[in-house]
Every structure is written in structure tokens, then in C-alpha cells.
Amino acid sequence: MNDTLTPDVVGRRVSVNGECATVRFHGTVPPVAGLWLGVEWDNPERGKHDGSHEGTVYFKCSHPTGGSFIRPHKANFGVDFLTALRDRYEDEPEDDAKKQIVTIGNIPVETIGFGSVIKKQSQLSELRDISLRSCAVSCAGDKGDIASTCPNIRVVNLSQNLLSAWEEVTGIAEQLRHLEVLDLSENKLQFPPGSPAPVGTFSALKVLVLNRTGITWAEVLHCAQGWPALEELYLKSNNISISERPADVLQLVRLLDLSSNQSIDENQLFLIAYLPRLERLILGDVGISSLHFPDAGVGCKTAMFPSLQSLVLDDNRISQWSFINELDKLQSLHSLSCLRNPLTVGSEAKTHLQFIIAKIGQLRTLNRCEVGATAGVFEARKQVTENAKDTVFEYCGGRQTWLSFRDPPGGAARGRAGLPEGVREGVERGGWAPGSRPGQAQRGVPGRPPQIPSPLPHGLWITIHRFLFLK
Known part of the structure; x- marks a missing residue:
């Protein structure tokens, strides 16, 4: 990349020696001559300052050591989707030793370029499942090129790339009419405040992974208008707070992963308690310690979470039996995981697990083990x-x-x-x-x-x- 960049580079994602960052500034930094990019690193330990130099604030960072100034020619602004696809799937040497399995949501995907697999999928038009993880994809490219080159793709892993805007994602998706599974994890995306994606862009999408993308709950609900068939949604580590009920969106979602969002509490959970199809809810490492269903007394069933069969509560702060008693009010709960909570660790852990089984009458699985095998x-x-x-x-x-x-x-x-x-x-x-x-x-x-x-x-x-x- 040369040093004659325009100011619209601010907000774009870049890679520098394998480390990802977001451009926050473009311009001069006196007294040193020439143009500079001010970047905020994904890994704040990679930076040196907070965006200021000799008392002047050029940009702001969320971490005091998250920023650096770099010369533009050192920044890799990425490639378009088809360039990355061809680099990965046309030019790989045959080598079965490099076989890798990447999990997107709950679906294992075999990455391509190895032995018999490359022979089977040597033609891009035949590709169905692809992984472009860490391939520096930053944009869709020329309109129509993806649709004409690889129209049959159904599963795409675009995690840890350089996508910076939701519009680029829709530019890719609208050319993949059969797209069912999409992983966008670790792309720091900006989401549009205006209209959602054009109708039909994500019409076949069933699984969407948005872990560590910086998306907010309001943005989820806004974009979800364009996900009419979505069944699984992964939102791990986004610092999400649930601020409003889903209205006419996410009504077909069966699995929702909200783990590692430390701002979530029991009152926020009630806002998603009436999703009619929700069967599996993942709340690992959200810091929850209390729960009470106000609509159900002792021995009664709550109307909340009517279809919930599986609940993951690992790595939380559950220490009271009252929490477990409330779980027995769930109508359909059959599977519970509550590993590494104060109530389930220590010398009494085995006995406490027996109590949990006794208290939640319909449990079939506890901590990923069949209840029938528990003592x-x-x-x-x-x-x-x-x-x-x-x-x-x-x-x-x-x-x-x-x-x-x-x-x-x-x-x-x-x-x-x-x-x-x-x-x-x-x-x-x-x-x-x-x-x-x-x-x-x-x-x-x-x-x-x-x-x-x-x-x-x-x-x-x-x-x-x-x-x-x-x-």
C-alpha cells in the first residue's frame, strides 16, 4: 500500500505482520514528515499509546496502550472474496497432512486444499463448504463475480478477516443464494443505522456466528429483519446488554449463544423469555448469580421459555439453591450444564450434583453426562x-x-x-x-x-x- 491514501480509510480494517487493527486516523503527525495511519489494535498489548503524541490527541482508543502510528505502506488492507477463494482453493498443493476441521456453530467444516479433497472441489463452481478464515478478506469485489463463479456455496467461514462494514457482508451474501451457514467471528464490523439488507439477501440463512464482532443488541434486532429463516445465532463476547424484546424477529431461533457478555442479568433474560422456538440457551460466563420467575410459585411451571430444553450456565456465580429451585419451573428443561460455579465445585461437588438431579425432576443430562449414570x-x-x-x-x-x-x-x-x-x-x-x-x-x-x-x-x-x- 502506498502513501497516497484518501481520508476514507478511517474505519477500515488492516493487518500488519499478522496482527489486526482498525484505522482511526490518517494524516500528518508533526514534527515527523509524511503521512501516518493511527491504528487501534485488536490486541491492546501490541500498541504503545492511547492515540496521542506529545500532548496532541489524534484518535482515541478503548485501551490506554491500544494505539500505534504506522506508515501506510506497512498496512495490508486485504483482498476481495474471490481473490481469497482462488488463493485458497486453486493454488494449494496436495498435502493430506494439512487437513483441518473448523467448527462453524455446531457444524464441522473440512478446509480444502488437501489430497482427494482438492480433486473433488477443484472447480470453484462445485464448492459448497468453504473456509476463508484469516485470509484477509475485506470486500465483496465486483458485483456479480461471486454469483457467476461459485453459486453453490452453502457454508462460509469468514472469521478473523478484515471486513469492516455490514454492507460488505451483504455484498457477498446477496450473490450466494443458497447460503445457510455464515461465520463472521472476529471481524470488527460497523452495522448500518438505516434499512436492513435487501429482502432475500439472507433468505436461506440458518446459522449465523457473530462472536467478537462488536455488535449491539439493537443492531442484532435491526439486522434480524433480514434473517427470516435463522435458527442458530451466536453472539459470544460482544459486551451485549439486552435492551428490548424481539418483536417479529428471531421467531424461529432454536439456539442462542450469549456467553461471555458480562452485562447480562436475569431481568434482561426476561426480555427474550417468549421466543417461541428457543430450545437451547448458552449463558456461560455472563456473571449471573440469581434467577426468579415472577409468574410461577413453588411447584408451578413458568410460562417463560416455553420450548427451552437445554441450558448452559458454566462459569457463573451460582451459589444458592434457590437458583436451582427456579430452574425446575421451566416446562421443558431436560439438559443442564453448570460447571465451575460456586455451588458445583469443592469437596461437596458430587453431593450437590445429586441434589440438582433430585430438584429438577425432568433432567436427563447434567454437565454433559446422562443422569442415569450419576451414582x-x-x-x-x-x-x-x-x-x-x-x-x-x-x-x-x-x-x-x-x-x-x-x-x-x-x-x-x-x-x-x-x-x-x-x-x-x-x-x-x-x-x-x-x-x-x-x-x-x-x-x-x-x-x-x-x-x-x-x-x-x-x-x-x-x-x-x-x-x-x-x-
């Missing part, structure tokens, strides 16, 4: 607590609760509760605590603690005993 607790819950939990008893707030069950004629109560034979007492909520004398009256009602029949292993009874009586 036998699943069988105990099936026999004693799974159905009874919703139909007969409540447990919340660490309150000591003793419940026994009376059989009306025909044993209907026992059947509804899923209880084993031999449990035949009245339903009571009272002060019975571990160590009370069997047969002791409960609030004036004669009775005795239910006797767990011999087929239930003693160790599992201990687990249930703790579930009922311990915080």
Missing part, C-alpha cells in the same frame, strides 16, 4: 420423587419438610406420586426433622415417616433424605 440417583428419583415432586409435595428455600402419603381406596395417590408399595400415610408439611421418633404426631395427625421398602438401596435413601431435609 444411581436417577433410579431413586424415578421411584420416589420424579412424579411426586410436581403432584404432591413442594421443597423450597431450604425449609425442613416432611411429607408422607395416604392411599385413598385403590391407591390412587400412590399411583399418581409414582411411589413404591408401602408408603401409606397422610400428606403433611410440618416440623418433622431427622432424628424424630417414628410414630410421633405431626400437628395432631397421627402418623409415621414412610418406610422405604427394601428394594431401594440404603445409599439412595440417604440421598433422598438429604434432598428433603438439607439446604
Whole structure:
């Protein structure tokens, strides 16, 4: 790149010796002669200052050491989409040893240029899945060239490139009519304040990855008007705050990844609680510590997140059982991951995981493991607590609760509760605590603690005993 750049380079993305940055300034920096570019590095440790020199502020950085001045000829402003595609897919030598698998969302994509793969996809017009990660793509190129050269592409990885504006993305996408999966991670994009992409640009798009792009929630909702078929949306590490409810957008989204957005709290989550198709929500490392569904009391189900089956809460600040109790109010929750939370680490971690299984009656998977393989607790819950939990008893707030069950004629109560034979007492909520004398009256009602029949292993009874009586 020569030193005769125009001022419109400000805002563009550049690469310098493999490090990416955004141009924040173009001009002279006295007393040194010549033109300079002031850049803000993606990696602030690469810089030297905050955009000022000898007391004069030339540009601003978000980090005090994120800026540098460089000569224009040292900056690589990137290449267009087709140039990168040809460099990657036409000129690669055959070498099976270089085979790589890149995951876009949940879809593994084999990068091309290796042995039999290059033979299969030697013709650009036949390409369907491509990865141009870190290929310095900065623009779409001449209009129509992509559509005429590689019209069958369905999966594109454009992560860690030099795209600086959403308009360049739409310029690429509008020529790929079959595009279903698009990864734009680590492109610092500017999103348009005006109209969204032309109708039909992203008509087939099902998976969109926007991790570390700097997008805001308002920009998500604005652009989402052009994503009518979107099913998976990844928004990791964007410092997002959910500011408003999605209205007539994102209605088909089944998976939403909001991990590593530290500004999100429980009140913001309620704004997305009525997405009708949302089945999997990823909230790892958002800093959440509390949760309460105001529309549902103890033992009731919330109307929020009606389709949510899988919830990821790894690396948060969950330390109270009240949080876990609230999760049992979710209608469809079957899978939970809560690794590396205060409640699930330490010497009591294994016992606490058993409590979580007992408290959330419908769990099938906990921390990516089948519940049935977790210390036998699943069988105990099936026999004693799974159905009874919703139909007969409540447990919340660490309150000591003793419940026994009376059989009306025909044993209907026992059947509804899923209880084993031999449990035949009245339903009571009272002060019975571990160590009370069997047969002791409960609030004036004669009775005795239910006797767990011999087929239930003693160790599992201990687990249930703790579930009922311990915080």
C-alpha cells in the first residue's frame, strides 16, 4: 500500500505482520514528515499509546496502550472474496497432512486444499463448504463475480478477516443464494443505522456466528429483519446488554449463544423469555448469580421459555439453591450444564450434583453426562420423587419438610406420586426433622415417616433424605 491514501480509510480494517487493527486516523503527525495511519489494535498489548503524541490527541482508543502510528505502506488492507477463494482453493498443493476441521456453530467444516479433497472441489463452481478464515478478506469485489463463479456455496467461514462494514457482508451474501451457514467471528464490523439488507439477501440463512464482532443488541434486532429463516445465532463476547424484546424477529431461533457478555442479568433474560422456538440457551460466563420467575410459585411451571430444553450456565456465580429451585419451573428443561460455579465445585461437588438431579425432576443430562449414570440417583428419583415432586409435595428455600402419603381406596395417590408399595400415610408439611421418633404426631395427625421398602438401596435413601431435609 502506498502513501497516497484518501481520508476514507478511517474505519477500515488492516493487518500488519499478522496482527489486526482498525484505522482511526490518517494524516500528518508533526514534527515527523509524511503521512501516518493511527491504528487501534485488536490486541491492546501490541500498541504503545492511547492515540496521542506529545500532548496532541489524534484518535482515541478503548485501551490506554491500544494505539500505534504506522506508515501506510506497512498496512495490508486485504483482498476481495474471490481473490481469497482462488488463493485458497486453486493454488494449494496436495498435502493430506494439512487437513483441518473448523467448527462453524455446531457444524464441522473440512478446509480444502488437501489430497482427494482438492480433486473433488477443484472447480470453484462445485464448492459448497468453504473456509476463508484469516485470509484477509475485506470486500465483496465486483458485483456479480461471486454469483457467476461459485453459486453453490452453502457454508462460509469468514472469521478473523478484515471486513469492516455490514454492507460488505451483504455484498457477498446477496450473490450466494443458497447460503445457510455464515461465520463472521472476529471481524470488527460497523452495522448500518438505516434499512436492513435487501429482502432475500439472507433468505436461506440458518446459522449465523457473530462472536467478537462488536455488535449491539439493537443492531442484532435491526439486522434480524433480514434473517427470516435463522435458527442458530451466536453472539459470544460482544459486551451485549439486552435492551428490548424481539418483536417479529428471531421467531424461529432454536439456539442462542450469549456467553461471555458480562452485562447480562436475569431481568434482561426476561426480555427474550417468549421466543417461541428457543430450545437451547448458552449463558456461560455472563456473571449471573440469581434467577426468579415472577409468574410461577413453588411447584408451578413458568410460562417463560416455553420450548427451552437445554441450558448452559458454566462459569457463573451460582451459589444458592434457590437458583436451582427456579430452574425446575421451566416446562421443558431436560439438559443442564453448570460447571465451575460456586455451588458445583469443592469437596461437596458430587453431593450437590445429586441434589440438582433430585430438584429438577425432568433432567436427563447434567454437565454433559446422562443422569442415569450419576451414582444411581436417577433410579431413586424415578421411584420416589420424579412424579411426586410436581403432584404432591413442594421443597423450597431450604425449609425442613416432611411429607408422607395416604392411599385413598385403590391407591390412587400412590399411583399418581409414582411411589413404591408401602408408603401409606397422610400428606403433611410440618416440623418433622431427622432424628424424630417414628410414630410421633405431626400437628395432631397421627402418623409415621414412610418406610422405604427394601428394594431401594440404603445409599439412595440417604440421598433422598438429604434432598428433603438439607439446604
